Amino acid sequence: MRARLRAEMTEEIKTTARRHLATEGANLSLRAVARDLGMVSSAIYRYFPSRDDLLTALILDAYTALGGSVAAAEGAVDRADLAGRFLAICHAVRDWALANPHEYALIYGSPVPGYVAPTDTVPAATRAVTVLGGVIEDASAAGLLRDDEALPPDAAQDVARVGALIAPHAPLGPLSRALGSWLHLFGFVSFEIFGQLKNAVDVPGPLFAQQMRAQAVYIGLPTA
Amino acid sequence: MRARLRAEMTEEIKTTARRHLATEGANLSLRAVARDLGMVSSAIYRYFPSRDDLLTALILDAYTALGGSVAAAEGAVDRADLAGRFLAICHAVRDWALANPHEYALIYGSPVPGYVAPTDTVPAATRAVTVLGGVIEDASAAGLLRDDEALPPDAAQDVARVGALIAPHAPLGPLSRALGSWLHLFGFVSFEIFGQLKNAVDVPGPLFAQQMRAQAVYIGLPTA
DNA sequence: GCATACCGAGAGCACTGCTCTTGACAGTGA
DNA sequence: TCACTGTCAAGAGCAGTGCTCTCGGTATGC
Numbered sequence: 001m002r003a004r005l006r007a008e009m010t011e012e013i014k015t016t017a018r019r020h021l022a023t024e025g026a027n028l029s030l031r032a033v034a035r036d037l038g039m040v041s042s043a044i045y046r047y048f049p050s051r052d053d054l055l056t057a058l059i060l061d062a063y064t065a066l067g068g069s070v071a072a073a074e075g076a077v078d079r080a081d082l083a084g085r086f087l088a089i090c091h092a093v094r095d096w097a098l099a100n101p102h103e104y105a106l107i108y109g110s111p112v113p114g115y116v117a118p119t120d121t122v123p124a125a126t127r128a129v130t131v132l133g134g135v136i137e138d139a140s141a142a143g144l145l146r147d148d149e150a151l152p153p154d155a156a157q158d159v160a161r162v163g164a165l166i167a168p169h170a171p172l173g174p175l176s177r178a179l180g181s182w183l184h185l186f187g188f189v190s191f192e193i194f195g196q197l198k199n200a201v202d203v204p205g206p207l208f209a210q211q212m213r214a215q216a217v218y219i220g221l222p223t224a
Numbered sequence: 225m226r227a228r229l230r231a232e233m234t235e236e237i238k239t240t241a242r243r244h245l246a247t248e249g250a251n252l253s254l255r256a257v258a259r260d261l262g263m264v265s266s267a268i269y270r271y272f273p274s275r276d277d278l279l280t281a282l283i284l285d286a287y288t289a290l291g292g293s294v295a296a297a298e299g300a301v302d303r304a305d306l307a308g309r310f311l312a313i314c315h316a317v318r319d320w321a322l323a324n325p326h327e328y329a330l331i332y333g334s335p336v337p338g339y340v341a342p343t344d345t346v347p348a349a350t351r352a353v354t355v356l357g358g359v360i361e362d363a364s365a366a367g368l369l370r371d372d373e374a375l376p377p378d379a380a381q382d383v384a385r386v387g388a389l390i391a392p393h394a395p396l397g398p399l400s401r402a403l404g405s406w407l408h409l410f411g412f413v414s415f416e417i418f419g420q421l422k423n424a425v426d427v428p429g430p431l432f433a434q435q436m437r438a439q440a441v442y443i444g445l446p447t448a
Numbered sequence: 449g450c451a452t453a454c455c456g457a458g459a460g461c462a463c464t465g466c467t468c469t470t471g472a473c474a475g476t477g478a
Numbered sequence: 479t480c481a482c483t484g485t486c487a488a489g490a491g492c493a494g495t496g497c498t499c500t501c502g503g504t505a506t507g508c
Contacts, residue, residue, distance in 0.1 A: 111329075155430040184407050203378070
């Protein structure tokens with residue numbers, strides 16, 4: 001019972017912190033959060049040992065939310081439609097980022113000064129890219145991807161290392177292009193969220209859709 | 225004479241602020257900068273009306289430094305070697321980011337909370353991408369790029385709008401791919417600088433080189 | 449029933465950005 | 479030469495911050 005109250009309070013702190021994050025930005029004020037909750041700042045330290053730990057909790061939540069959103073979107077597509085699954089992932093990332101820009105900034109923006117990502121954020125962080133790996137792996141298993149590109153040995157090693165984690169049987173050429181698509185995807189979303197596209201592209205949606213469709217073709221994923 | 229002292233002092237404040245940025249991170253402390261300069265915090269306000277204005281000055285400097293670095297690297301390559309010029313741009317961006325990670329984070333990371341980019345940062349910010357546009361424009365003028373891709377009308381409009389600014393005569397297909405390369409480039413560099421590649425790629429250099437080389441081919445830039 | 453563990457409130461410390469006032473100095477016109 | 483003007487650094491002070499510590503009160507487990 002006490003434990004349940006504690007869990008509820010912890011969640012309540014996180015949600016109001018999220019709200020403050022959305023209105024104020026990354027410099028989250030513990031005291032302001034405490035004020036909103038009608039309590040004093042020191043009380044928050046009963047639940048989070050420091051401000052960084054609160055941020056870490058929010059980061060972890062953001063990663064799992066993004067990962068879940070991506071996984072859900074990809075899971076709703078016909079398994080045989082590999083390009084469709086890829087595009088679902090891309091749009092899920094962008095849609096989530098547009099809906100939660102401050103949480104996106106929290107995880108994909110510049111890291112907080114002294115902040116070091118605890119190792120327990122790693123599994124949550126890699127969830128989204130693992131979904132992409134599943135698509136590539138399925139396409140590879142279906143014999144749709146061929147090892148059509150000769151990579152330099154050192155680059156091949158990098159690609160193979162990532163591939164071992166997300167798509168162990170995929171040929172390195174398409175895998176390298178899929179990795180590039182991932183970077184392309186986040187480059188686009190980051191530029192859009194962080195305002196780097198201002199005064200250049202006013203309605204980025206169509207451009208995004210076209211770019212990602214081209215990436216699906218470039219990787220070699222067949223359209224259903 | 226009075227004016228020269230003032231300019232020197234302004235520059236000195238910026239350089240120590242840059243140093244603090246490199247060691248402390250984005251939350252720059254005016255008081256700490258003042259202490260390092262052997263003066264009191266209020267004295268800084270004679271040179272910068274607020275902390276945000278100091279950050280704006282640093283951001284502007286960072287943009288021009290990056291732009292200059294990119295322009296210099298591209299300018300050193302034989303004009304006929306279009307792929308070489310493209311690759312010089314890519315590596316200049318990454319090298320500058322690796323050499324000045326905190327300044328990179330300042331301009332391409334999550335924007336500071338209340339901070340709104342003054343409009344005078346726009347020309348400095350667009351300088352680097354303008355260099356890329358020059359390469360595409362030259363390739364187009366040399367008849368090396370063909371309009372080989374049919375873009376959806378709305379996406380074509382986005383691409384054309386950017387093209388009007390950086391490469392007005394380039395065909396939209398290659399231009400769209402060049403734009404994608406730009407996003408790919410900054411996606412890679414941001415992931416590397418912000419630690420998103422940790423536990424996945426330990427030596428990103430070769431992978432970066434391979435990815436950008438592939439992008440040059442994908443755009444259609446001929447290797448010399 | 450009682451000891452234990454937990455919890456919120458409050459005071460306090462060192463720090464921050466920023467404002468205001470004060471006194472010192474350099475350059476200028478009479 | 480002298481007074482005036484503009485610029486500058488210094489210092490005090492305000493409101494806010496993260497964080498620590500102590501002090502009562504309350505629920506939990508034996």
